[in-house]
Amino acid sequence: MRIRVIGAPIDLGADRRGVDIGPRAIRYAGLIDQLQRLGHSVNDVGNINIPLPENQPTGNPRLKYLEPITKLADELSATVSDALEAEEFPLILGGDHSMALGSISGVARVHKNVGVIWVDAHADFNVEETTPSGNIHGMILAALAGLGDESLVNVGGWAPKIDKNKIVIIGARDLDTGEQKLLREHNIHVFTMSDIDRRGISYVMQQAIEIAGADNGPIHLSLDLDSLDPREAPGVGTPVRGGLSYREAHFAMEMIAESQRMVSMDVVEVNSILDRENTTAQLAVELTLSALGKKIL
Numbered sequence: 547m548r549i550r551v552i553g554a555p556i557d558l559g560a561d562r563r564g565v566d567i568g569p570r571a572i573r574y575a576g577l578i579d580q581l582q583r584l585g586h587s588v589n590d591v592g593n594i595n596i597p598l599p600e601n602q603p604t605g606n607p608r609l610k611y612l613e614p615i616t617k618l619a620d621e622l623s624a625t626v627s628d629a630l631e632a633e634e635f636p637l638i639l640g641g642d643h644s645m646a647l648g649s650i651s652g653v654a655r656v657h658k659n660v661g662v663i664w665v666d667a668h669a670d671f672n673v674e675e676t677t678p679s680g681n682i683h684g685m686i687l688a689a690l691a692g693l694g695d696e697s698l699v700n701v702g703g704w705a706p707k708i709d710k711n712k713i714v715i716i717g718a719r720d721l722d723t724g725e726q727k728l729l730r731e732h733n734i735h736v737f738t739m740s741d742i743d744r745r746g747i748s749y750v751m752q753q754a755i756e757i758a759g760a761d762n763g764p765i766h767l768s769l770d771l772d773s774l775d776p777r778e779a780p781g782v783g784t785p786v787r788g789g790l791s792y793r794e795a796h797f798a799m800e801m802i803a804e805s806q807r808m809v810s811m812d813v814v815e816v817n818s819i820l821d822r823e824n825t826t827a828q829l830a831v832e833l834t835l836s837a838l839g840k841k842i843l
């Protein structure tokens with residue numbers, strides 16, 4: 547496969563600094579080389595240009611950095627559509643999870659029926675009224691489903707980007723009260739850590755692939771590294787105990803590869819300032835490889 551690697555070192559959507567180093571850290575951990583060794587050809591187009599938060603007005607404290615975030619989403623979205631039109635698989639490196647507004651909009655423009663598997667400790671399903679932090683990375687999935695602030699929802703000029711019935715969240719264990727209510731109201735498929743404990747990661751992933759890829763549709767995978775247990779992935783801005791084990795995460799990625807339905811992928815929230823000797827970036831590389839076909843035997 548031909549893979550286009552796109553760095554999106556955005557950190558305007560989160561409070562803790564350091565995710566802007568993520569794309570470099572993931573490359574330093576050997577991403578490109580290992581993808582090539584797996585047999586893929588790689589076109590690394592570098593990073594999109596991100597303004598420093600220091601030079602941006604925060605704006606509405608319940609929607610911090612809204613303006614630059616939507617602007618970057620437009621730009622990233624165009625880059626991602628471009629890759630797909632050139633028949634390259636977009637692999638987008640974050641950055642905080644707000645970059646998925648751009649990446650997924652770009653995919654949805656080309657693949658109208660795309661479903662999303664969102665692997666995350668969080669649901670990122672807040673809106674202005676429910677957010678406890680004002681951080682837009684916690685609102686992106688809702689925006690893609692058509693909920694929340696108009697300028698987030700209408701990036702690219704159309705909405706919603708994703709059919710709510712084709713959204714699956716996996717690994718959730720830290721949801722805000724208003725967010726829980728929204729998820730229930732809109733019947734979003736959420737497989738929490740309890741569901742994974744009860745049914746096993748294999749059953750959960752099989753269901754997730756069926757739901758997100760309904761009617762043989764394509765799937766976008768958005769992998770937030772904080773889905774993993776912080777013992778495995780210490781370098782994330784919003785760690786939550788009780789996450790996916792190393793083995794569960796690898797197996798989940800292997801099942802996605804096996805399904806042959808994935809058309810694009812985000813790897814987000816690697817925070818190098820909080821990391822230990824690039825462990826989390828290395829893990830991000832390993833998991834990306836599993837999702838893109840690496841097998842044990």
Ligand SMILES: NC(=[NH2+])NCCC[C@H](N)C(=O)O
Pocket residue numbers: 642643644668670672677678679680681683684685720721722770772784815
């Ligand atoms: N992409 C993430 N790591 N999101 C964390 C979101 C945390 C919290 N739910 C919030 O809205 O602020």
Ligand SMILES: [Mn+2]
Pocket residue numbers: 643666668670683770
């Ligand atoms: Mn997230």
Ligand SMILES: [Mn+2]
Pocket residue numbers: 666667668770772773784815
């Ligand atoms: Mn998260």
